[in-house]
Amino acid sequence: MSPAEALPKIYDPLGTEARWQQAWEQQAAFHPDPQAPGEPFCVVIPPPNVTGSLHMGHAFNTALIDTIVRFQRLRGKNVLCLPGTDHASIAVQTILEKQLKAEGSSKEHLGREAFLERAWAWKAESGGTIVAQLRRLGYSVDWQRQRFTLDAQLNTAVVEAFVRLHDQGLIYRGEYLVNWCPASGSAVSDLEVEMKEVDGFLWHFRYPLASGPTADGTTHLEVATTRPETLLGDTGVAVNPSDQRYAALVGQTLSLPLVGRLIPIVADEHVDPGFGTGCVKVTPAHDPNDFAIGQRHGLPLITVMAKDGSMNAAAGRFEGLDRFEARKAVVAAMEAEGFLVKVEPHRHAVPYSDRGKVPVEPLLSTQWFVRTEPLASRCRGALANPAGAAPQFVPERWSKVYRDWLTDIRDWCISRQLWWGHRIPAWFVVSETAGEITDSTPYVVARDQAEALAKAEAQFSGGSPGQPVQIEQDPDVLDTWFSSGLWPFSTLGWPDGAALDLAKWYPTSVLVTGFDIIFFWVARMTMLAGVLDPRGVGEPWIPFADVYIHGLVRDEQNRKMSKSAGNGIDPLLLIERYGADALRFALVREVAGAGQDIRLDYDRKTDSSATVEGARNFANKLWNASRFALMNLGGETPASLGDPDPAQLQLADRWILSRLARVNQETAERYGNYGLGEAAKGLYEFAWNEVCDWTIELLKRRLHVPAELEGAAREAALADQRSARQVLAKVLNELLLMLHPLMPHLTEELWHGLRGAPIETLLALQPWPALDQAALDSELEELFAETIELIRMARNLRATGGLKPGQKVSLVAITTSRPELQRVLELAVPDIEVLVKAERVEVFSSMPELPRSLMGISGSAQVQLQLPEQDLAALRSRLEKDLAKAEKEIAGLAGRLANPNFADKAPAEVVAECQANLAEAQAQAQLAQQRLADLG
């Protein structure tokens, strides 16, 4: 910050922010030493997808995390905030395959090795985007510890985790219905599937009884389905056992139309008799519910679709058709052959692949799974045990969502038929199955090829005598979330047990993330940490002490922001327009109770946001308050001025120093309890209303020593000026420290300007201001607030009397029956003179006769303004207003007191207060009436 005179009137965030971001990074300000003293505090950031670019959700998450870690740093903790990105298997592979297709090539054509080279090249080129964007928010992370889920060390962690889980029987290879995404040609987990409501149809079909009509003439059953093409794979029809309509038919056989297969009618509890016809066709290989029914009744599994979503040979004449074409063809054939009963429009939920954006196909296939129940039960146990290592959710209600999800959890399919990712550390012993990998090829799991070969050789002979054992690594990779699940400890050096970072900062202090990710991520981290016990010392194994769950940023119409809806608001645009500090402050200030969504107002025509603009205005207000200080501190700094001398303090000084201490206390508590929005709001109000509106206005009188003063009067004025400077410097200095977690760049800039500190001395690394207990004076705060109200009333009377802004009042008379208030008011006389623009201010304990003055009543105090000319109409309207207000109050209070139940049952102090208020209101009303009468 340059000399005050040269300071522009308007703060320009852009250059300033870049400068401090560079200074922090160059000085490695946020690169902590694990061996340094200080209580550890650690946050690993939720790693954004490496393909991504910054969206409002990242900005929000970042604003919250950075506020927390910057606060903890000011509190003297040894803080590590660790950044990184994840490799996003499917997203990256989709991008690259699209590129290859455009070039007329394909990944198969390129081969695995070349494809991966290309993927790394792509990552080197484009993967830095989001990281650069995070820097622009002023994120105080340790960039030297930046991690990527495919880093060699993190890969080691993934392999180690896989091997250990496998050795404990927690990873298995099995055949199961998986969610198959035909677009990406890979299995996806349950969590990567999104249910979407779509308008479809319910087709009713007739399935004839194989043995002809029954005694009562029934010739067929009617089934209803939303997916006609799967009927080719039907191996049964199920009805509810309690359904009287079909009870007699259970056990009979139907002839499957178009195919002719004989399929049984079974009774199963899970059939809803009220849905459709109450008869469900069962296709165990193509539907998870049907799979379960099939298991219970021993129905065969017939797969009629290939992995690309087309019909296979088992579909007979429909072979080769895409699943959606096949649907039409099957319906047409059923109609032609007289099996179609009717078609009804039907809205239902269809599972879509998150990434592929096409309906997923439940497909029977052999995949790797994590057996989740043992992992989940450990987490549930910790949650149930109050002294246990369960994470503390903020707000608490999310712990229920977490627990519910850990209950009845399904096994986690972790293999993906992709190339970009962590290759599964399993090797098939292909020499056992004639060089081919089949579902029955035996395998070994090992940390590397050599270990795998050794294991294989120990177990297998080589197929035929004299043949060497041959192994081949599983071509698949692991679900990206498998590596993300290790993030809190893999980033700190696990599985290296000697890693200093792990010893210092694990378990981490808090995980900050959106509620949409509790299942995806939070539960997987706790499950994996539970089984791997990263510190190897037993408890506490939970990877984070607290989990702070925040809401989502919604658009101006309260819609979730998403790429597909195109309703995202670009944080970078807002940063360029208003500054990163303004965006951060606006986002945090909007957070009320934790966990609530926030709505960001936004005008798409002008790319402007009133909310962020408000925060920008606040930054400018602080800029100008500091500018004022620089112009008025006479070249001194908070350090050269020193703390104010208590003996020299004036009333207003004692008030603001008490307020400052109070705000210090409240703010530290709020920051520490995740009450970030409350902290932001509290500081905003303190800075704007109390510091700028009152303190600076009150100090102006004393900061300016008139040139004409001489001798002792001048000495006294100079001493008072110094005291005022000390107060101003102290208040501003502490305010900047307290605001720093929210607006790091601006406060760093202003603090340097104020202190004249060298660039190497960073505000970010200063200690939080010590709480000045002695300054706290709640009585003074109350009395001064009253004084402010009386000044407001006097100003209001000026307006009522129609005074011009510059016009002086000849006399302001304030009357109060409270002696302590009277004392404070007397001390404040010089201030009131300036603020009300009065020639004279006097304080009375009983009201003086000032006929035809303007009078206002507030509580037990009255303010009278003697004006040069009296406007009788204004006088009267003012009095009538006060009278009306008092009478309304009297009516309410008297009504309450008149209720005998109130007097009997309400607490005595409430009744007494009510009576006192009534008496006061009556006195006010009487006074006003009398004055009105005097006016005639």
Place this chain on the structure above:
RNA sequence: GGGCGAUUAGCUCAGAGGUAGAGCACUACCUUGACACGGUAGGAGUCACUGGUUCGAUUCCAGUAUCGCCCA
């Protein structure tokens, strides 16, 4: 269908068993020696609805409606 959340000023949201608050927007005046991204003053609400508990409910409880999210 199950669960969770929301409903308070024109807008975005706080709040608390005892007479309703902020910011923005609005109105009037003001370019005053920090700031017009500003100042001073002002207007503005049946606290979604219906019951219950209570001396007293906008606040606690139950139900209803609307909106949103998650899970099936």
